[in-house]
Amino acid sequence: MSSNSYDRALTVFSPDGHLFQVEYALEAVRKGTCAVGVVGEDCVVLGVEKKSVLKLQDPRTVRKIVMLDDHVCMAFAGLSADARVLVNKARVECQSHRLSLEDPVTIEYITSYIAGIQQKYTQSGGVRPFGISTLIIGFDVNDKKPRLYQTDPSGIYSAWKANAIGRSSKTVREFLEKNYKEGLSKEGSIKLAVKSLLEVVQTGAKNIEIAVMTCDSKKNLEIEEVEAIKFF
Amino acid sequence: MDSIVNKFKRSTSTWGDHNMLVNFDVTKEFSLPSFDIPPCHNPIEFLKHNTDEKSNAECRIKFKHGTTTLAFKFQGGIIVSVDSRATAGSVIVTQNIRKIIEINPYLLGTMAGGAADCTFWERELGRRCRLYELRNKERISVSAASKLLGNIVYSFKGMGLSMGTMVVGWDKTGPNIYYVDADGTRLKGDLFSVGSGSPFAYGVLDSAYDFDMSAHDAAELGRRAVYHAAHRDAASGGNIHVYHVKQSGWENLGFRDFDDLHWEYQDQPKPSIIGDVQPMMLNIQD
Numbered sequence: 020m021s022s023n024s025y026d027r028a029l030t031v032f033s034p035d036g037h038l039f040q041v042e043y044a045l046e047a048v049r050k051g052t053c054a055v056g057v058v059g060e061d062c063v064v065l066g067v068e069k070k071s072v073l074k075l076q077d078p079r080t081v082r083k084i085v086m087l088d089d090h091v092c093m094a095f096a097g098l099s100a101d102a103r104v105l106v107n108k109a110r111v112e113c114q115s116h117r118l119s120l121e122d123p124v125t126i127e128y129i130t131s132y133i134a135g136i137q138q139k140y141t142q143s144g145g146v147r148p149f150g151i152s153t154l155i156i157g158f159d160v161n162d163k164k165p166r167l168y169q170t171d172p173s174g175i176y177s178a179w180k181a182n183a184i185g186r187s188s189k190t191v192r193e194f195l196e197k198n199y200k201e202g203l204s205k206e207g208s209i210k211l212a213v214k215s216l217l218e219v220v221q222t223g224a225k226n227i228e229i230a231v232m233t234c235d236s237k238k239n240l241e242i243e244e245v246e247a248i249k250f251f
Numbered sequence: 252m253d254s255i256v257n258k259f260k261r262s263t264s265t266w267g268d269h270n271m272l273v274n275f276d277v278t279k280e281f282s283l284p285s286f287d288i289p290p291c292h293n294p295i296e297f298l299k300h301n302t303d304e305k306s307n308a309e310c311r312i313k314f315k316h317g318t319t320t321l322a323f324k325f326q327g328g329i330i331v332s333v334d335s336r337a338t339a340g341s342v343i344v345t346q347n348i349r350k351i352i353e354i355n356p357y358l359l360g361t362m363a364g365g366a367a368d369c370t371f372w373e374r375e376l377g378r379r380c381r382l383y384e385l386r387n388k389e390r391i392s393v394s395a396a397s398k399l400l401g402n403i404v405y406s407f408k409g410m411g412l413s414m415g416t417m418v419v420g421w422d423k424t425g426p427n428i429y430y431v432d433a434d435g436t437r438l439k440g441d442l443f444s445v446g447s448g449s450p451f452a453y454g455v456l457d458s459a460y461d462f463d464m465s466a467h468d469a470a471e472l473g474r475r476a477v478y479h480a481a482h483r484d485a486a487s488g489g490n491i492h493v494y495h496v497k498q499s500g501w502e503n504l505g506f507r508d509f510d511d512l513h514w515e516y517q518d519q520p521k522p523s524i525i526g527d528v529q530p531m532m533l534n535i536q537d
Contacts, residue, residue: 120395
């Protein structure tokens with residue numbers, strides 16, 4: 020399917036309209052650890068599969084869920100170094116927006132900004148696309164509606180009720196499609212996120228990290244709390 | 252003569268395109284309009300020397316903020332009231348200028364200072380606000396709009412812009428009034444008056460202002476305040492325009508000619524400022 024002469028350079032379309040570098044970037048994303056997001060009635064939950072931490076590594080420095088501002092949170096799948104660069108740019112933009120417009124960013128705005136950067140890197144010479152997809156969650160200021168957005172290396176973004184990215188994301192997404200209900204409570208959405216992650220992750224709270232955001236707070240669940248989640 | 256003209260035509264500035272029509276660049280379209288800066292060693296010093304009266308009493312170009320504009324909040328929204336006289340020195344150029352610009356159906360801007368500076372930059376603000384709306388699918392807040400204008404004029408600080416404006420509107424947080432001027436000052440407030448007639452307007456406003464006024468009374472107070480300012484200030488007059496800003500947007504309450512108002516008020520009994528307040532008893536020896 021891939022014509023070898025068309026996949027070296029980013030800025031070259033193949034005869035059947037593919038940008039192969041962007042598609043290979045999506046492949047890199049599929050190799051990353053799984054992340055899942057679920058929107059509830061008044062909260063939104065992010066769950067990530069934790070990469071197995073090596074014995075001498077400090078687990079606190081290997082974080083896959085990051086805050087972009089007080090009210091925006093992000094998880095990613097793919098190349099962590101690329102994610103770091105994007106997160107730094109997004110954090111600066113959040114503050115710059117607060118300065119010039121006297122208002123915190125809306126979730127859509129910052130998603131559009133991140134997606135815009137990812138798109139820029141698919142249309143320049145001498146650069147490669149970012150090898151990450153992101154899940155961005157949060158609440159707009161003075162708004163009770165929880166939001167979940169996803170971006171990918173091509174620069175596309177869209178809003179979701181529940182989504183998964185990374186390893187085995189297709190399986191997880193199918194599980195979510197089968198089990199998602201509108202208006203989930205906080206416990207319901209946490210349960211759904213954990214259950215969907217367990218489809219692809221080995222059982223055990225050690226391997227899962229959960230973050231819950233409500234319109235006035237964001238909390239990382241401790242390991243004990245994750246273990247305490249009762250199923251069925 | 253030609254050589255002098257050619258000297259100034261050549262672009263030696265570093266501020267952007269010299270000739271906007273020749274190099275039409277979409278990305279530049281969305282950025283600040285750029286202007287020729289005097290091609291000298293220190294353009295800001297040069298402009299300040301020639302336009303800023305405070306630093307140089309013999310400056311060549313003197314801007315007078317000959318106008319009265321005011322805006323205040325009350326329970327029914329915001330009343331904005333302005334005069335309509337434009338002066339150049341001691342000559343009345345016109346009695347009929349519009350000093351309120353309708354940026355969009357819920358945002359107004361008033362103008363005091365240099366007429367060209369105000370009209371141009373407030374129209375530029377209108378363009379930016381519209382772009383914001385299109386990009387973000389929601390209206391711009393009054394705070395953000397005034398910040399945009401404030402940042403624009405601040406980037407030209409010291410170069411002789413003359414502008415004292417109020418950005419007024421109703422957004423998600425309610426009614427808002429922001430005062431923005433060419434020094435880069437940006438203040439949020441409930442009651443402002445700008446221009447050479449503002450001291451007179453403040454006097455009338457402060458003595459009769461009540462937050463719980465009806466819309467009719469508030470409009471009349473705004474009208475009266477500008478009338479008194481126009482009566483005593485030589486640089487204010489013409490027609491008195493009043494706008495009312497509500498949650499559904501602004502409403503133009505029309506304008507009254509200053510002279511007609513003058514005779515109308517002469518016939519009416521004077522409104523009481525002291526009212527029921529008991530005057531202090533003074534020990535005056537008769």
